Amino acid sequence: MFSRRILVIFLCIALLLTANAAGPGVVYPYSNPASRYVFSYDLNQPGPTMTCNGSSNATGTPFQQNTQWSVVYSNGTKQVISSISPLIFAMSQERLSIGGFGQTNLTILNVTNILDGATISCGISVLGVIQQIASFTVKIYRAPVLIAVGTVNGLKESSVTFQIGDTLSPPPYPTTPTTLVIAGNGTLTSTQIEYNHPNLTLSSLTESNSGSYVLTAENFRFNGMFLGASNGTFALNVQFAPVITAGRSQVAAVQGQPFPVSLQCGTNLRGNPIPTVQWKSSNGTVVTSGGRYAMDNGPSNVQLNISNVDWNSNGTWMCILSNGILSSIVVNMSLFVLVPPSPPPNVTNGFISLTNPKSQVSVSWQVPTSSGAPPCSVYRVAAVSARDLTNYMYTTSWPANQTFATIDMLKAGLNYTITVYAVSIIGTTEAVSSPSDMVILSTDPDVPTVICSSLATSVGTVSVSWTISYDGGRPVTTIQIGYRHVGIGGNEYQDTQAVVSPGATSAIIMQQFVATSSYAFQVNVTNEVGTSTCLCGQVTISEGIPLPPKIYTPFTYEQNLVALMLSTASGGGTTGSFAFRVISLDPYVNQSFSFPSYVGGTKVTILITNLQDGVTYLFSVYASNVYGISDPASVLVPPPSQNDSTLGAIAGGVLGGIIGLLLIAIALICFLVYCRNTVATRENTAYGVTARAELGTNIVHQLDVTDNSL
Numbered sequence: 001m002f003s004r005r006i007l008v009i010f011l012c013i014a015l016l017l018t019a020n021a022a023g024p025g026v027v028y029p030y031s032n033p034a035s036r037y038v039f040s041y042d043l044n045q046p047g048p049t050m051t052c053n054g055s056s057n058a059t060g061t062p063f064q065q066n067t068q069w070s071v072v073y074s075n076g077t078k079q080v081i082s083s084i085s086p087l088i089f090a091m092s093q094e095r096l097s098i099g100g101f102g103q104t105n106l107t108i109l110n111v112t113n114i115l116d117g118a119t120i121s122c123g124i125s126v127l128g129v130i131q132q133i134a135s136f137t138v139k140i141y142r143a144p145v146l147i148a149v150g151t152v153n154g155l156k157e158s159s160v161t162f163q164i165g166d167t168l169s170p171p172p173y174p175t176t177p178t179t180l181v182i183a184g185n186g187t188l189t190s191t192q193i194e195y196n197h198p199n200l201t202l203s204s205l206t207e208s209n210s211g212s213y214v215l216t217a218e219n220f221r222f223n224g225m226f227l228g229a230s231n232g233t234f235a236l237n238v239q240f241a242p243v244i245t246a247g248r249s250q251v252a253a254v255q256g257q258p259f260p261v262s263l264q265c266g267t268n269l270r271g272n273p274i275p276t277v278q279w280k281s282s283n284g285t286v287v288t289s290g291g292r293y294a295m296d297n298g299p300s301n302v303q304l305n306i307s308n309v310d311w312n313s314n315g316t317w318m319c320i321l322s323n324g325i326l327s328s329i330v331v332n333m334s335l336f337v338l339v340p341p342s343p344p345p346n347v348t349n350g351f352i353s354l355t356n357p358k359s360q361v362s363v364s365w366q367v368p369t370s371s372g373a374p375p376c377s378v379y380r381v382a383a384v385s386a387r388d389l390t391n392y393m394y395t396t397s398w399p400a401n402q403t404f405a406t407i408d409m410l411k412a413g414l415n416y417t418i419t420v421y422a423v424s425i426i427g428t429t430e431a432v433s434s435p436s437d438m439v440i441l442s443t444d445p446d447v448p449t450v451i452c453s454s455l456a457t458s459v460g461t462v463s464v465s466w467t468i469s470y471d472g473g474r475p476v477t478t479i480q481i482g483y484r485h486v487g488i489g490g491n492e493y494q495d496t497q498a499v500v501s502p503g504a505t506s507a508i509i510m511q512q513f514v515a516t517s518s519y520a521f522q523v524n525v526t527n528e529v530g531t532s533t534c535l536c537g538q539v540t541i542s543e544g545i546p547l548p549p550k551i552y553t554p555f556t557y558e559q560n561l562v563a564l565m566l567s568t569a570s571g572g573g574t575t576g577s578f579a580f581r582v583i584s585l586d587p588y589v590n591q592s593f594s595f596p597s598y599v600g601g602t603k604v605t606i607l608i609t610n611l612q613d614g615v616t617y618l619f620s621v622y623a624s625n626v627y628g629i630s631d632p633a634s635v636l637v638p639p640p641s642q643n644d645s646t647l648g649a650i651a652g653g654v655l656g657g658i659i660g661l662l663l664i665a666i667a668l669i670c671f672l673v674y675c676r677n678t679v680a681t682r683e684n685t686a687y688g689v690t691a692r693a694e695l696g697t698n699i700v701h702q703l704d705v706t707d708n709s710l
Contacts, residue, residue, distance in 0.1 A: 045111055046107075047110075049106065052069075052106075070120070071118050072119045072121070074116065081120075088115075104122065106120065115140065116138065116169065117138065121134070139173055141173050142170060142171070142172045143218075143219065143230065144172040144217040145165065145166040146231055146232025147163070149162060152202075153239055154202060155239055155240065155325070156238055156240035158205060160201070161201040162234070164200040164232045171197050172197060173219075175197045178218060179229075180195055180215070181215070181216040182215050184212050184213030184236075187209055192204055192205075206238065210236055210237055210238045211236060213234055214232070214233050215231065215232045216231050217229065240270075240271060240272055241271060241329065243329075244302065244329065245267045247263075247333075253338070253429065254338045255311060256310075256340070261305070261335070262303055262304070262305050263319075263333045264301070264333075265303065265304070266302055266319075271321070273324065275323040279295065279319055279320075281317060282314065287304065293305070293306060306335075314337050315335060316335075317335055336429075338373065338374065338426055338430075338431035340422075340424065341368045341371050341423070342368040342369050342434075344365040344379060344422055346366045347364070347365045348364050348365075360406055360408040362404065363439070365404075366403060367403065368422045371424075373424065378397045379423070380397050380420070381395070381398065381421075383417070385415060387414055387415075394410065397423075412444055412445050412473045413444065417438050419436050419439075421435060447525075447531060448471050448525040449468065450468050450525040456539070457540070457542065459542075459543050460543055462511075462541075464523065466505060467505060468505075472527050472529055474527040475527060479501070479526075480499050480523075481521060481522075482521065482522045483511070483522070484519065485518075509521075512544070512628040514546070514630065515545065515547070516540070518539065519540075520535070520536075521535075521536040521537070543627065545629065545630055546624065546625055548623060548631045549604075549623055549633045551633050551635045562608040562611060563605060564605070564606045617636075617637045618637075621633045
């Protein structure tokens with residue numbers, strides 16, 4: 001019996017091996033048997049049809065073969081499709097024949113959540129053994145669904161993760177939306193967010209990220225079909241420890257000062273939640289508002305004001321900021337309270353009058369009975385005049401080991417009150433003692449102090465400005481402007497008679513200034529003590545009185561004829577005229593002649609005729625224009641020498657005179673011929689003078705001094 005069973009088993013194995021060798025039981029799928037995805041459009045909707053194709057080898061022992069569908073769910077549970085409710089699947093199958101083809105189809109009638117992630121397999125049963133030839137994985141497409149979230153707390157510079165999507169099964173596919181948009185009144189950016197259904201992660205949080213946000217997610221199928229979009233809301237509250245911009249770490253005050261001392265913890269206080277502020281005194285006691293203490297604990301300024309500070313207030317005060325996030329912030333401030341020294345006793349002075357306007361006073365004192373806390377740093381000596389507390393107050397500091405001082409540069413003619421103070425100093429804070437006993441002195445008056453401010457010229461005028469910095473202790477009585485012609489008249493300043501009122505600070509001088517000349521100016525200020533002078537510099541006049549003409553050496557042809565050659569100087573910036581004057585004392589002659597207008601640089605020749613023998617003449621030439629008359633250019637012409645001692649001398653003189661007259665006549669004739677041939681002639685009958693004027697540079701005038709009509 002046992003042997004028979006063994007024989008049957010061997011025969012089955014042989015048949016099986018033969019069948020496999022022949023190949024009629026091997027089924028080959030048309031496509032790659034690797035897993036593929038089968039997707040549905042939505043839940044509770046019909047799904048796709050899956051097809052399993054196979055073929056058998058044309059040779060071998062023919063026998064029937066059966067196909068089988070099975071499903072393995074995402075939780076690992078496996079079921080054969082035929083045993084599942086027909087509400088989910090519809091299956092059709094076709095048996096494979098030897099040497100032929102066959103296929104079996106499976107359709108998902110209703111897509112349910114349980115199918116998401118399930119693997120559906122197609123296999124062939126050969127002698128009761130299922131050979132798998134294809135498998136399909138089901139992945140369900142679903143639009144995202146975002147939810148409304150309340151307030152989410154996160155710490156500054158950290159990350160926070162919270163649920164923003166639904167937890168329905170299956171989750172939306174694709175899990176990561178194709179588009180994710182965030183908007184709100186905070187500064188959260190897309191680079192700080194990461195969505196991984198159903199959670200949203202926010203990273204690198206900052207203070208400004210706090211706010212309310214709307215998150216929009218949408219996704220698509222692989223074939224581009226839009227599945228849907230959804231909005232989710234959340235409020236982000238970024239929490240952080242207190243932050244403050246610290247104030248001064250050291251503060252000094254003076255005991256007995258009439259105003260409170262301020263300890264500033266800092267400004268721009270921030271924190272989330274809002275920080276609380278606590279103050280502790282130098283002895284560790286918690287300080288509350290009221291009495292000596294007033295607090296300002298607002299976000300813009302955290303400050304403690306302490307009234308009536310004294311020596312016991314010295315030490316370190318603490319400002320503690322906390323909000324339950326991380327550790328508290330402690331700001332330390334050191335308060336130094338200075339105690340003023342007592343005033344220096346026994347102040348004396350000796351007054352020394354120096355060269356005006358300086359004055360000096362020497363002051364001595366003794367060490368105070370109390371040096372203060374910290375000890376006295378310097379002594380301060382003050383000299384104050386009641387006339388003007390701003391401009392006439394002098395204060396100098398001297399080392400604490402010195403009990404005498406000298407104050408100079410006191411103003412003249414004032415009454416001063418001298419006091420000495422002892423001063424203790426920490427940083428820029430000073431504890432000053434009460435003033436010492438006063439010493440009163442008077443300084444001698446002095447001349448005023450004047451400073452020239454500006455000097456400028458205009459057409460024919462000069463403007464001068466000055467400042468009287470101090471009147472010398474006595475009222476100013478007069479102000480005068482002086483000037484001198486630079487290069488003419490030496491160093492003496494002429495008084496312009498430009499006397500202005502004592503309160504004046506400027507003047508315009510309208511004198512007869514010579515053109516192209518330089519003038520130096522000074523300002524003289526006088527009070528009852530004397531006069532002070534300020535040199536204002538010099539200016540050059542562009543338009544003014546012409547310069548005097550230049551006279552060349554005169555030529556005397558005979559007793560009654562003189563030829564003068566002169567050249568006109570600058571016209572003073574404008575066209576001018578000239579006047580000629582002949583003066584003799586015995587007999588008396590004083591005649592003037594005027595000439596037409598000439599510009600500067602013109603050469604003029606003047607012939608003076610009908611002069612008397614033995615008379616010395618003074619010839620003067622003036623230039624004039626609209627600004628005035630120049631200084632004269634003069635030359636003294638003596639008479640020809642005469643000698644009556646001998647007849648020979650007379651004869652020689654006569655002969656020489658005749659010869660001279662002939663030569664002069666010849667020269668004059670040639671000169672007149674030359675003038676007639678080279679110049680244009682015009683008559684000036686008003687003066688009985690024949691003037692011949694060349695159109696170029698030589699102008700000839702002939703003057704007859706006996707013409708009484710001139």
